[in-house]
Amino acid sequence: xxxxxxxxxxxxxxxxxxxxxxxxxxxxxxxxxxxxxxxxxxxxxxxxxxxxxxxxxxxxxxxxxxxxxxxxxxxxxxxxxxxxxxxxxxxxxxxxxxxxxxxxxxxxxxxxxxxxxxxxxxxxxxxxxxxxxxxxxxxxxxxxxxxxxxxxxxxxxxxxxxxxxxxxxxxxxxxxxxxxxxxxxxxxxxxxxxxxxxxxxxxxxxxxxxxxxxxxxxxxxxxxxxxxxxxxxxxxxxxxxxxxxxxxxxxxxxxxxxxxxxxxxxxxxxxxxxxxxxxxxxxxxxxx
Amino acid sequence: xxxxxxxxxxxxxxxxxxxxxxxxxxxxxxxxxxxxxxxxxxxxxxxxxxxxxxxxxxxxxxxxxxxxxxxxxxxxxxxxxxxxxxxxxxxxxxxxxxxxxxxxxxxxxxxxxxxxxxxxxxxxxxxxxxxxxxxxxxxxxxxxxxxxxxxxxxxxxxxxxxxxxxxxxxxxxx
Numbered sequence: 001x002x003x004x005x006x007x008x009x010x011x012x013x014x015x016x017x018x019x020x021x022x023x024x025x026x027x028x029x030x031x032x033x034x035x036x037x038x039x040x041x042x043x044x045x046x047x048x049x050x051x052x053x054x055x056x057x058x059x060x061x062x063x064x065x066x067x068x069x070x071x072x073x074x075x076x077x078x079x080x081x082x083x084x085x086x087x088x089x090x091x092x093x094x095x096x097x098x099x100x101x102x103x104x105x106x107x108x109x110x111x112x113x114x115x116x117x118x119x120x121x122x123x124x125x126x127x128x129x130x131x132x133x134x135x136x137x138x139x140x141x142x143x144x145x146x147x148x149x150x151x152x153x154x155x156x157x158x159x160x161x162x163x164x165x166x167x168x169x170x171x172x173x174x175x176x177x178x179x180x181x182x183x184x185x186x187x188x189x190x191x192x193x194x195x196x197x198x199x200x201x202x203x204x205x206x207x208x209x210x211x212x213x214x215x216x217x218x219x220x221x222x223x224x225x226x227x228x229x230x231x232x233x234x235x236x237x238x239x240x241x242x243x244x245x246x247x248x249x250x251x252x253x254x255x256x257x258x259x260x261x262x263x264x265x266x267x268x269x270x271x272x273x274x275x276x277x278x279x280x281x282x283x284x285x286x287x288x
Numbered sequence: 289x290x291x292x293x294x295x296x297x298x299x300x301x302x303x304x305x306x307x308x309x310x311x312x313x314x315x316x317x318x319x320x321x322x323x324x325x326x327x328x329x330x331x332x333x334x335x336x337x338x339x340x341x342x343x344x345x346x347x348x349x350x351x352x353x354x355x356x357x358x359x360x361x362x363x364x365x366x367x368x369x370x371x372x373x374x375x376x377x378x379x380x381x382x383x384x385x386x387x388x389x390x391x392x393x394x395x396x397x398x399x400x401x402x403x404x405x406x407x408x409x410x411x412x413x414x415x416x417x418x419x420x421x422x423x424x425x426x427x428x429x430x431x432x433x434x435x436x437x438x439x440x441x442x443x444x445x446x447x448x449x450x451x452x453x454x455x456x457x458x459x460x461x462x
Contacts (some may be wrong), residue, residue: 013349017383020357024379027361027372028421043366047320116324118332119367121422121437152368160368167423188433 041155048126048158051115071254072110074144082210082221085176108256109133111159116252121188125161125252130154135257138217143255146223146246147171147211151257159257164192164224165249172215173224176208184209184224184243192225194241199232201239209243216262308343312359315339316366331440333448334411336363340378341385341410342452345394345403349386356382373421381414399456407449411442 008015111133115126129135131154141148141161149169153160164171164186171184173194180201182194197203207227213220229242315335323332336359344352360375367374388406390397397403415438423433 013353013383013386016350016353017379020353020379021376024357024360024372024376027364027375028370030371047317047366050317050321115321117320117367118324118327118330119319119369121330121419121441122367122369123330124368162368187429188436 041153044153044160045155045158047117048115048155048160051126052128052158068110068112068254071144072256075108075142075256078144078146078223082176082223085208086221107259109135109259110254110256111135112254113252114158121167123163123165123249124152125149125163125255127159127161127255127257128157129257130157130159132156134259135159136261138261140218140222140258140260141255142222142258143247143252145248146225147218148247148249148252148255150217161255163249164245171218171224172212173209174212174214175203175227176210177204178202178207181212181214182241191228191242191244194227194243195238197239197241198237199239203227203230203239203241205230219258219260222258308339308355312336312339312355312362316359316363319363320366328444329440331437331444333445334414334441335445335448336360337378337381337411337414337445338407338449338452340382341407341449344382344385345389345398345406348389348391349383352382352386352389353379370421373418376421377414377418380417381410384413385410395456395460399453399460401453403453403456404446404449407446408442411445412438415439415441 109129111127111129113125114128117124117126125148127141135151135154137151137154139151141150147164149161149163149166151159152162162169164184166186169186172181173184174181178201180197180203182197184192184194186192194203194209205227209224209227211218211220211222211224223246225243225245227241228244229240231240231242233240319336323335326332340352340356340359343355347355356378357375360378361371363369363374364371385406388397388402397406416434419434419438420430423430
């Protein structure tokens with residue numbers, strides 16, 4: 001017994017390190033608890049209140065109410081331009097047949113950014129509207145320039161927004177000119193990347209990328225950015241398409257929460273299929 | 289007489305640990321609310337890691353491990369991250385830093401450039417672990433991402449460690 005105690009005392013640092021490491025791995029294996037809930041909501045509300053007191057306001061420091069009005073007007077005009085551009089490249093009849101609907105501006109909840117949180121390459125915003133204004137988790141957020149992110153947590157008067165500039169975010173998007181669909185991801189740096197674009201597809205520098213109707217998370221036709229680079233690499237079947245976002249994430253002051261939550265039936269179906277695929281993959285792995 | 293000395297020592301230890309706790313809480317708030325003001329291109333210094341290293345250099349590896357674990361888990365809970373990633377990353381960083389702890393020579397070590405080397409090494413280990421878990425659920429390639437963000441975060445954190453070194457240097461010269 002004394003030998004065992006001596007051993008523990010002698011190697012206490014290593015034993016502690018291994019034990020705490022095992023606890024950390026167990027916690028990590030519980031999965032990505034990426035949504036706010038319980039204790040985190042209380043912390044979030046407290047931090048949001050603190051940020052509100054400090055009143056972080058973008059880059060200009062201008063809180064003139066006319067800016068808000070102009071932003072709203074700009075948003076309406078921006079949406080109008082998007083629709084007009086679409087009208088030139090899409091057949092009206094075809095659109096009617098597919099039942100593509102545009103977002104009405106009356107479905108937008110304006111809000112002001114009161115805080116920005118940057119934690120180890122993760123970007124979040126806090127806004128001054130919450131449950132009381134009808135904001136719910138899962139709603140998409142944009143400004144007059146384009147897509148910003150989604151609401152991942154709410155308290156009565158505040159909401160927490162996950163920017164699209166985050167590792168987990170994948171956006172079903174399309175080239176506005178050619179209707180070619182792809183997945184937008186952020187892999188670090190200034191530009192986003194559009195995945196799954198075959199070399200034979202017609203995607204050119206200067207094309208505008210918008211959210212597609214394939215997205216189960218974001219409403220369709222919200223501008224995302226412009227193609228700034230198209231590279232073809234030898235031995236690859238896909239092109240490297242780089243997109244510069246319209247939104248400057250460093251200068252956000254006012255934004256709009258789109259009062260539309262993803263179809264729960266569709267979400268449920270996707271989750272079920274995801275679970276089936278994951279299950280099949282693990283069976284295959286075990287089989288090997 | 290011996291008992292009272294022991295009591296004073298114990299009380300001083302408790303006070304020191306309470307101070308660490310308060311500083312950890314304050315730095316967490318700074319992390320969540322103010323750190324954006326000093327971030328460049330999405331890269332911000334890890335002040336809580338510096339606190340963990342500070343504690344380790346003063347209290348030793350054994351005590352430092354518990355603080356690193358606690359501070360890391362607390363940061364995971366209050367931020368929107370997978371619970372355990374910061375805990376693990378800080379634990380490994382402190383484990384590395386702990387090898388440079390020499391009892392009674394804390395001020396000497398922390399008041400010269402050796403301390404910066406310790407911070408670089410620990411922050412590097414921290415960021416390797418953290419960014420590994422960060423990009424795990426995505427299709428991002430580890431090395432380009434780590435070179436872009438991991439190295440720059442390490443260096444930026446080290447810049448803040450210079451202030452700690454200067455404080456120690458000043459204390460030593462007094």
